[in-house]
Amino acid sequence: MDFSIITGNIDVYLEGLKNTLILVSLSLIAGLAMAIPLAVLRVIGNPFIQWPIRAFVYFFRGTPLLVQMFLVYYGFGQFDAMKDSFLWPLFKEAYFCALLTFSLNTCAYTVEILRGSIVATPHGEVEAATAAGMSRLLMLRRIILPSAFRRALPAYSNEIIFMLHGSALASVITIVDITGAARIINSRFYSPYEAFITAALFYMAITFTIVFFIRLLEKKWHAHLQPADQSVITIEAPHENITG
Amino acid sequence: MKKFMVVLALCMFLAANVPAMAKEWTTVRIGVEGAYPPFSYVQPDGELAGFDIDIAKALVEAMGAEVVLVAQDWDGMIPALMAKKYDAIIASMSITEERLKKVNFSKKYYRTPAKFIAKKGSVPTFSKEALKGKTVGVQRATIHDQYLTDVYGKDVEIKRYGSQDEAYLDLVAGRVDMLLADSVALSDGFLKKEEGKDYEFVGPDLNDRKWFGDGAGIAIRKQDKDLEELFNKAIETIRANGVYKTIQDKYFDFDVYGD
The missing domain is CATH 3.40.190.10 (Periplasmic binding protein-like II)
Known part of the structure; x- marks a missing residue:
């Protein structure tokens, strides 16, 4: 085993780290931003709105991410109409293709996560909001969505981590992400163990950071579910009478 | 149990040795x-x-x-x-x-020598200067990858592909300006085919032993x-x-x- 090939080429990995972080965070932000309105419409919209959303979610959850990426990257490039259109400068870039695919993919999964937690809003909360005279929009903003986000957090943290790991596929379409860096090092030195264990450590470090921040958020949002503050409740030990 | 372990060890020993004995190919x-x-x-x-x-x-x-x-x-x-x-x-x-x-x-x-290909007329005179700023596709982990990285790494943007077929797709799609690969693979696998008719070899035969072995x-x-x-x-x-x-x-x- 020879880790000098890693330390000597660490800049390749750092470049990969940068690309992975940008790609994943932009995809997650875009995906979540699209998913919130879509999830709400999916629950309260009329059938004409619900069906296209259902079809979208079904397509992206029903096909592998790799197939979706090949469709966008190589598939669209096949059509001359596409190549002549104003969109081509965007689709020409591997980066954009990966970003688009990842955003839509994570969006589809997030819609389902949010839909589930919106539907699961306790009836009492809605009733109380109605009784207080809230309009539907206000109720959505103040009661239903905050409550749904709390319930969605554990499932969504999974989605964040899946997206991070799914982003390794970007290396297939020429992007040098962490996996792409590992493939370059592997191909140059024929040392798959060193190359990929380094990539694995990078991914683990990122996952660890994500988990840390999710836990902070959970502490804040789920404060009402935490065990009561120990400093407030003091349990006194019963007095013992030694002499008795 | 002890007996079983002995038998197991013996089996493993034999199993490990069978291929060595049967090296008849x-x-x-x-x-x-x-x-x-x-x-x-x-x-x-x-x-x-x-x-x-x-x-x-x-x-x-x-x-x-x-x-x-x-x-x-x-x-x-x-x-x-x-x-x-x-x-x-x-x-x-x-x-x-x-x-x-x-x-x-x-x-x-x-x-066989290695060569660059590009769209017809896009690289009229081949030189290091002419390649500056171009995007060049190459198959990852090949001698061509190594050569391109060492010789042109600072001048061109390199895109690495898992297979030559993927590189052809991106050349036709216009995502890369040039490809570097084995000349025979390029001519028979691409240039002589329908999708390769607008492309041509540019530059000299490359067969420096340092890279091309x-x-x-x-x-x-x-x-x-x-x-x-x-x-x-x-x-x-x-x-x-x-x-x-x-x-x-x-x-x-x-x-x-x-x-």
């Missing part, structure tokens, strides 16, 4: 690629075909052994050989210093010296008895063996 498993026309490609019916495939079959036949072809993605080719997924690689793999650190090679079985050889694990000898003999045999020429003429109208 009655079957030889060959790792091939399948996405590098005309050297190796998958036919519409799913069968592997191409110059490498025919050579593999002919060489193993000349040894008097059975051939088993194992398809493997290019950048896992050498690791899979070392992991004993197969016994030899016949996949247009050039003999280079870097690879010789990990595996042994037979004598070359062909040698001594031609394509058969990669073998370092410990299998006997197999290396068998392959060297088999190459001589098919060169002498005309089988090599028959295979060559099936794919090319010139001598690919080189000097």
Whole structure:
């Protein structure tokens, strides 16, 4: 085993780290931003709105991410109409293709996560909001969505981590992400163990950071579910009478 | 229990030794690629075909052994050989210093130069200056990748692909301006086809031994010296008895063996 090939080429990995972080965070932000309105419409919209959303979610959850990426990257490039259109400068870039695919993919999964937690809003909360005279929009903003986000957090943290790991596929379409860096090092030195264990450590470090921040958020949002503050409740030990 | 352990240990000992004793090479498993026309490609019916495939079959036949072809993605080719997924690689793999650190090679079985291709007229005069700012596609983990990285790494943007076929797709799609690869693979696998009609070779034949080595050889694990000898003999045999020429003429109208 020879880790000098890693330390000597660490800049390749750092470049990969940068690309992975940008790609994943932009995809997650875009995906979540699209998913919130879509999830709400999916629950309260009329059938004409619900069906296209259902079809979208079904397509992206029903096909592998790799197939979706090949469709966008190589598939669209096949059509001359596409190549002549104003969109081509965007689709020409591997980066954009990966970003688009990842955003839509994570969006589809997030819609389902949010839909589930919106539907699961306790009836009492809605009733109380109605009784207080809230309009539907206000109720959505103040009661239903905050409550749904709390319930969605554990499932969504999974989605964040899946997206991070799914982003390794970007290396297939020429992007040098962490996996792409590992493939370059592997191909140059024929040392798959060193190359990929380094990539694995990078991914683990990122996952660890994500988990840390999710836990902070959970502490804040789920404060009402935490065990009561120990400093407030003091349990006194019963007095013992030694002499008795 | 103790008895069982003894028997188990004995079984493991025997199992570990069987392949060593049976080194008769009655079957030889060959790792091939399948996405590098005309050297190796998958036919519409799913069968592997191409110059490498025919050579593999002919060489193993000349040894008097059975051939088993194992398809493997290019950048896992050498690791899979070392992991004993197969016994030899016949996949247009050039003999280079870097690879010789990990595996042994037979004598070359062909040698052709590398070349750039680009859209017709897009690179009127070839020079380092003319290439500045261009995007060049190359197959990852090849001698061409190494050459491009070392010689043009600072001047061009390099895009690395898992297979040559993917690189062709992106050249046609306009995502890369040029490709660097083996000249024969480029001409037979792309330029002579319908989708390659707007493209042409640019620049000189590249065959500097520092990067392009001594031609394509058969990669073998370092410990299998006997197999290396068998392959060297088999190459001589098919060169002498005309089988090599028959295979060559099936794919090319010139001598690919080189000097």
